[in-house]
Structure formats: C-alpha cells, structure tokens
Amino acid sequence: MVKETKFYDTLGVPPTATEAQLKTAYKKGALKYHPDKNTNNPEAAEKFKELSHAYEVLSDPQKRSLYDQLGEEGLEHGGAGGGMGAEDLFAQFFGGGGGFGGMFGGGMRDQGPKKARTIHHVHKVNLEDIYRGKVSKLALQKSVICAGCDGRGGKEGAVKSCTGCNGSGMKTMMRQMGPMIQRFQTVCPDCNGEGEIIRDKDRCKKCNGKKTVVERKVLHVHVDKGVKNGQKIEFRGEGDQMPGVMPGDVVFEIEQKPHPRFQRKDDDLFYQAEIDLLTALAGGTINIEHLDERWLTVNIAPGEVITPGAIKVIKGQGMPSYRHHDFGNLYIQFDVKFPEKDQLKNLELLEQVLPPRLEQPKPAADAMVEDFEIEDIDGSDYSQARAHGAANSMDEDDDDVPPGAERVQCASQ
Numbered sequence: 001m002v003k004e005t006k007f008y009d010t011l012g013v014p015p016t017a018t019e020a021q022l023k024t025a026y027k028k029g030a031l032k033y034h035p036d037k038n039t040n041n042p043e044a045a046e047k048f049k050e051l052s053h054a055y056e057v058l059s060d061p062q063k064r065s066l067y068d069q070l071g072e073e074g075l076e077h078g079g080a081g082g083g084m085g086a087e088d089l090f091a092q093f094f095g096g097g098g099g100f101g102g103m104f105g106g107g108m109r110d111q112g113p114k115k116a117r118t119i120h121h122v123h124k125v126n127l128e129d130i131y132r133g134k135v136s137k138l139a140l141q142k143s144v145i146c147a148g149c150d151g152r153g154g155k156e157g158a159v160k161s162c163t164g165c166n167g168s169g170m171k172t173m174m175r176q177m178g179p180m181i182q183r184f185q186t187v188c189p190d191c192n193g194e195g196e197i198i199r200d201k202d203r204c205k206k207c208n209g210k211k212t213v214v215e216r217k218v219l220h221v222h223v224d225k226g227v228k229n230g231q232k233i234e235f236r237g238e239g240d241q242m243p244g245v246m247p248g249d250v251v252f253e254i255e256q257k258p259h260p261r262f263q264r265k266d267d268d269l270f271y272q273a274e275i276d277l278l279t280a281l282a283g284g285t286i287n288i289e290h291l292d293e294r295w296l297t298v299n300i301a302p303g304e305v306i307t308p309g310a311i312k313v314i315k316g317q318g319m320p321s322y323r324h325h326d327f328g329n330l331y332i333q334f335d336v337k338f339p340e341k342d343q344l345k346n347l348e349l350l351e352q353v354l355p356p357r358l359e360q361p362k363p364a365a366d367a368m369v370e371d372f373e374i375e376d377i378d379g380s381d382y383s384q385a386r387a388h389g390a391a392n393s394m395d396e397d398d399d400d401v402p403p404g405a406e407r408v409q410c411a412s413q
Contacts, residue, residue, distance in 0.1 A: 002067075
C-alpha cells in the first residue's frame with residue numbers, strides 16, 4: 001500500500017507498474033506535451049514538467065521506495081538524490097538537446113557532447129557557519145556504470161540492437177484519417193523504448209541489465225565565509241554516469257536558515273535590542289553575543305537619549321564580504337521598555353530632572369468641560385470597533401459613486 005499516488009496518477013499507471021510500463025507512459029506523455037509541440041499552451045508545458053518529475057522519481061528504485069512509504073515529504077528529507085531538468089530527461093530518451101528538431105526534421109542547434117543528468121541539492125546552513133566558514137560532508141546517491149558488465153547490461157555480445165525500431169527506441173506509425181494519412185512516432189513495443197534487446201538469461205546479475213548501479217558518494221562542500229543565500233556550489237563530473245555520455249554534475253544550492261537573533265541583508269546584520277527607560281535616558285551598556293561567540297559591549301553615553309525604534313550602527317561588525325577581506329555593518333534597533341504602573345515611585349522627582357511638560361491646548365473660559373479617566377483596551381472590542389469603522393468608511397466612499405457605476409481598485413505596484 002503506497003502513501004500517495006500523485007506521481008503514478010500523473011503518468012497514468014497503477015502503483016504496481018513495472019519499469020517498462022513507467023518508461024512507456026513517460027515517452028507517450030512527453031511526446032504529447034513537449035513545449036516545442038505546444039508553443040502557445042502553458043498548461044502543456046507545466047504538464048510536461050510534472051510528467052518528467054514523476055518519471056524521474058519513480059524510475060529510481062530508491063526514490064520510488066521512499067515515495068511509496070513516505071510520499072513527497074520523504075523525498076525531501078530522505079537524501080535520495082536530486083532532480084533532473086525536464087529537457088535533460090527528454091534528451092536522454094530522444095537524443096539531441098531536448099527539442100523536437102532531430103525527431104521531426106527541423107534544424108536543431110549543436111548542444112555538444114551528451115551529458116548525464118545534473119543532481120541538485122539544497123544545503124541548509126545556519127548563519128554562524130556562513131560567518132565563520134565551514135566544510136560540510138554531504139552524502140548522496142548517484143548512478144555509476146556497472147562494473148560487472150562495464151555498462152553493457154549483459155554478457156559481451158549478448159546485447160542486440162532492436163530490429164523493430166533499428167535501435168532508436170521509437171517506431172514511425174501511419175494512420176488513415178479520412179482522405180489523409182497521419183504519420184506519428186510511438187514507443188517501440190518490442191524493446192519498450194530501450195533500442196536494445198537482452199535475453200533474460202544473459203542480463204547482468206549485478207545491474208539486471210540496467211547498465212548502471214546506485215552508489216553512495218560523500219562530497220566535501222566548502223561553505224566560504226560570507227557566501228550568499230541561493231549561491232550554487234558545483235562539483236563537475238560527480239553526478240550520474242551513463243554509458244556513452246559524459247558524467248553529470250552535482251550542484252548544491254545554499255539556503256540560509258533563519259536566525260533567532262540576527263537578520264541579514266547582503267553583508268549587513270540587524271539586531272533588535274531591548275533596553276529599559278533608565279538606560280535610554282541616562283545611558284548604560286548592553287551586551288550582544290556575536291555569531292563567532294564573541295561578546296560585544298555596546299556603550300550608550302549618558303544623555304544621548306535613545307528613542308523607541310532608534311537605529312544605531314557599529315561599523316565593520318556585520319557579515320564578512322564573500323571572498324573579500326572587509327565586513328559589513330551591524331545595525332541595532334532599540335526597543336525601549338517602559339516601566340509598569342506598580343514600578344513607579346516618587347513621580348514628583350521626574351518634574352525636577354525632565355524637561356517641562358508640553359503645553360496643551362486649553363478650552364475657553366465659557367466652554368463646557370467634562371472630566372474622563374482613560375482605561376485599558378479590551379483587544380476583542382478594539383478589533384470589532386476598527387472593523388466596524390472600516391465598513392462605515394467604505395459605505396461613505398460608495399456614496400460618491402454614481403448609480404450603476406463600477407468601483408475600480410488600483411493595482412499595487
């Protein structure tokens with residue numbers, strides 16, 4: 001019993017489908033939905049990507065096992081290799097650069113030597129490691145040429161070119177539609193699109209005729225100081241292997257983890273510091289633990305007066321600049337914590353040390369004056385009052401719209 005059937009449904013096969021059935025379903029769908037054949041149909045392009053991703057997962061025994069047991073979430077956390085571009089997968093089946101030029105006679109640009117798929121991984125790194133630099137050991141699964149048969153799939157001389165398709169894996173079929181004859185290509189039923197035929201008794205026992213086996217590889221990923229979020233680290237030739245093509249690459253994309261104390265923007269760091277009212281007015285010190293475990297003692301001069309939301313800077317204490325020797329800045333935004341009501345004593349002393357009160361507007365001598373006391377706000381009542389006020393405001397605005405006219409809202413830029 002599989003946890004999810006989404007990928008099987010995309011290919012139109014049951015969860016019990018064999019490798020040959022998966023391959024046949026992919027080839028049929030890829031030919032039908034390829035973007036070159038549906039130039040003005042974005043839905044077909046999206047379907048083509050979905051087909052390619054589903055086949056890329058289900059054709060890999062390890063990924064398929066993870067998917068059957070844990071679904072897509074299991075693939076994300078199971079370390080079972082990376083993804084392959086839809087066009088790269090198409091090119092492996094049909095040749096060329098992934099388009100239809102070679103298949104239907106059109107001119108196709110020279111793409112150079114064929115290359116196996118590129119394995120993509122997201123490498124999540126915390127801010128401390130980006131600040132100090134780090135070497136990570138990351139394991140991945142990749143396909144390598146089977147040593148038992150040297151990538152032939154069977155005994156020497158046992159692999160025969162399919163005579164039904166002349167080794168291409170595809171057959172050209174013709175179908176009469178009224179007075180016209182339609183010519184189209186389909187997957188060769190004799191070899192299931194392989195282009196080769198190997199008798200079961202001659203298949204390699206190590207790879208079962210697949211020509212490649214899955215191998216675990218450990219790579220040392222150097223995370224340089226100040227590396228940017230989204231930056232890619234490439235290992236050329238360390239990806240999948242296939243007979244007759246160049247080995248693929250492995251690409252790690254850096255994903256910076258959120259940090260509980262610092263926010264990063266380019267080479268600058270931002271820190272939120274909470275101070276009391278006394279420190280904001282009379283000065284004092286705050287201590288900040290930096291990303292390399294140093295402690296920064298920040299002095300606030302007496303009388304400097306730190307207002308709520310004020311931002312100050314310590315130059316040169318931000319992130320290291322990638323592959324340079326300078327640093328960004330550390331910006332500190334202050335949150336001034338005011339005392340609670342029960343903490344206030346000797347309020348009359350404040351009159352002596354603080355500036356005089358702001359002069360308030362005064363009512364005329366003959367004005368009607370009423371005294372009120374302020375109260376704390378109940379959150380739910382306040383939210384309802386704001387919502388009611390907004391609704392009334394909209395009703396008033398609607399009064400300016402002529403009958404039968406349609407109100408148009410400006411789009412955000």
